[in-house]
Amino acid sequence: MDFRIPYQMVKPQVLSRKIFLRLLSALITSFFLWIWYRINEYQFKNDSQLEFRHNDDIPGGLSYFGKYYLFRQENSVTAFSTTCTHAGCRIGKTYSSVLQCGCHGSQFEASTGIPLRGPAYKPLQKLDCQFDSKSGQWIVRM
């Protein structure tokens, strides 16, 4: 019996070095992108869990607190973000009934957050603002 391997036998297909390296680099890139995505997700969650407290002696009208402002009308208090809905600038500190964005000139009505002048066309983001009767404080959550 002839146990020699016939020379015509097809060689098993192996991954070329070039393709292997390409696949490896794609894998490594994907791994880093995944890490980047997870870090980003963690950071995003972290940033959006802010809480601020205010006693009930908030004056009528607009009170400016940097990241947000409160607008008191009689017994109700509304909180709005001070991030301009146009290009993300922080709207300047003011005591008037109109908020002005210094970056590109948008104006917003303080009591409603509605834009009065462009380029912004979306109203300011209304924030969660509740009165906590236990502590007697207004709680603003971003």
Added chain:
Amino acid sequence: MNWHKLRKFEFLDTAGWIATTSLLLCAFSGALLAIPYDFNRAYQSVFELVLFDNFGSFIRNFHYWSAQLLFISVLVHFYDHLSKSTETNIKSKRIWFILSLALIVLGYEMLSGFILKGDAAGLQARRILSSLLESFPLTGNMLRTAFAGTEDHWLVVYVQHIATGTIFLLIGIYEHVKRIWPKLKTFVVVSIVLIIVSIFFRAPLGLAESNQLKGPWFFVGIQEMLHWTSQPLYVAILILGSFAILFFLPKIPSTGRKYIKRVMFSFGILYFLVTLLVLIFRGDNWQWINLKENLSSNEPMIIFDPVNLLQEKVRIPMPENQKPESCLLCHSKMKGLSDSHNPTIIGCFSCHKGDPFSSDKNRSHQNMIKVPGNFSNVLQTCGTQDCHQEIAGRMLQSLMTTQSGIIAVDKFVFQETKSLDDTFHIKNLGYSAGDTHLRNLCAGCHLGNEKVNTGNAAWLERGGGCNACHLHYNKEAAESMTRMASGSSNEREEIHPTIDIQVSDDRCKSCHSRSGRISLNYEGWNESTVSKWEVNDSLHFSMLPDKRLLEYIQDDIHHKKGLACIDCHNSYEIMGDGKHQRHKEDAVNIRCLDCHPNGKPNSVMAGTLADRESQMITWLRKYDPKSSILVTQKGRQPLLNTSIDSIGLITLVDKLNKKAHLSKPISPSCSNGKGHDRLSCESCHTAWVPQCIGCHNAYEKGTSGFDLLTGKATKGTWVEYAGKNFAEPPVLGISEKDESKIVTAMPGMIMTIDKESFEPGKGKSFHRLYTTASGHTTQREVRNCKSCHNNPLAIGFGRGTLDYLISGKTGRWEFKPQFALNENDHLPEDAWIGFLKEGKSPFSARKGLRPFTVREQKRILEAGSCLTCHDDKSIVMGNALSDFEQTKKKCTIHCILPDW
């Protein structure tokens, strides 16, 4: 023009190698800068570096200028290659990709450098970058956190700036030219140039809070694009699209490439022009400004402020909560300012400007505003967005600023305007006869008049914007100012005048002692025509600083009680309510009935006040939000110094002495009967008003005068020759604007104007115009019935004898005037109307104010005829007050009514 001449950079080296040299120097200086820089307190650390560390300041300047040179050199290098079409020399796709990406990285490096200084513009630039990155679909959030970090975390931007960006640029250069070190000559020359520039020119640092947020110079074109679009994503796509075009450029056939390059070049030029336009003509809140405003900007781009490397500065510890300004290095011991303007909190720069980053005395004081609050600077000082913007805006339109009413009346009598209600502004006065008349005689009294001298304003020094009322020098502050002026002062421990709201009546008097003279009337003084030499009675006579003699008549009851002008006239009346008011009575809201109501007072709950100013005052003074405050019927303005208790009693606390006054409702007798329904409170309660007649105005070409608007002497002036002056109860008339109420009036202009003397051919004019009298001589006691019904002056006939003559069964009124008839209209000099005659229009200096008609005169005199027999307080007259017609029906045979 041959743009290829730009290549002549090669006299030193190529633009590419200059860029490489700049990058190396920038990286080196950046490494040194990392030592004092603290990204957790970015602004504070940069500020301290600029202020206290000459070497650190120099390195910061060097870092900034080398970065600028890097950026410009890279642009020139790109232009150089594109113009020669040598971009195709780079055969490797990978290298061309790296080079195209390097441009984006360079832009990021420049922008993050701008961000890391931590000033207001830097913070906003980070937010814009963040927003632009976030606007990309799907990957937006990842890009944002990777390159812009989050609001409170600067570490990401800092690391990307100092490490990732720099390393990428260095790799890019190495991949491009396979070496990194420039020629020694290039290195030395570029270093020397940068050292010289960095010694003399400070790298910009903006304010911690500012409304001028342009961003870095190369970014302002993008800012302008963002201003014009509601979708920032479009701008982001445009920026990335430009880089994509650049990347694919070598692949495009040469004809198309040439065309694309031309378009790109045209866009480049356009972008450059837009950048220039924005840098020069955009200001706070992205509003257009003029060149002058730009030059006085708080945030100049190029600052000549040499660093003295041989001098070592003494570091003065600054408290964490103190506003970072160099001014406080010298002036921290300045006393005198109240908490509301505490300099450790608001700093000095907010009001006085100058350079808050320089410790050099001259540089710090450069462009300093000595007298903040003047209207020429009010929008930069008191009236900025985070201070009193709303009030400043109102003031600039208020009557005390525009003088609109005075101008309208004056131009009306000079026949230069047809309506008394036209609106004007004093700053627009020209040189017509009427305008010159105003310039010579009236234009001194307006708030826009500049205060130029320190110290309390002298009597004739009017205006000064906010200072006119709110700047007060007490004795110590005045002495301090004298010491500073004489140079004998230790400036560090001097006393600043106060800025407060305790506005005394004296502040009003300088202007309001003229015309209606309400300030003098209120204190009981009337301007006398008696010669001062004839008077030796200091109790009843007084002299104003401008030498006008005053005679005491009777002061207002509110003055007797200790109330000041500001107790009744609130800020919306005095500083304006934002409307362009025509006359002062339009601007005044308060009425007698607001404080002395006939029934329930008008009130508002403190917690429901709508305007910001009132809200802040009630909050600061800890008002109970449920407490009631008086509110005016007209204009619904709150009187914050009042309170109303549960049974409706009104208490007013005067603002200067803090004394409480109980305000009583009107007497029941005021509302008895319908006979006096139309009478205003002033008609009965005004004791007297100043009344002058027979005035003459002429222009004297040879007399030296003064232009009160410009403050300059003039050759030739209008001169006013006053006639007689009286202090008597007011004349009565009808205000059509005020529900046809009977109101007080006084002669406004009974005078001749010789216009011929100003301009030949214009002739002379005569005017008999009365005006509304706001007496400010209110008394608790009222004038009696006869003082109106039997008084020719009150009815408008003028002074004289008014007799009721009875002959048999008929009665007839007869009037003999005291003054001769005026040749122009044949009426007695002091009359408003002829006896039992209709008046001739125009009647008055106010629209809607008119004298009594003949029918009304007869009705008044008919009651007057009863009073010739019946006492004021008799039952008959009491009944007549309730129903005159019914009382007439009960006439006896002895009653003889006038036969008209």
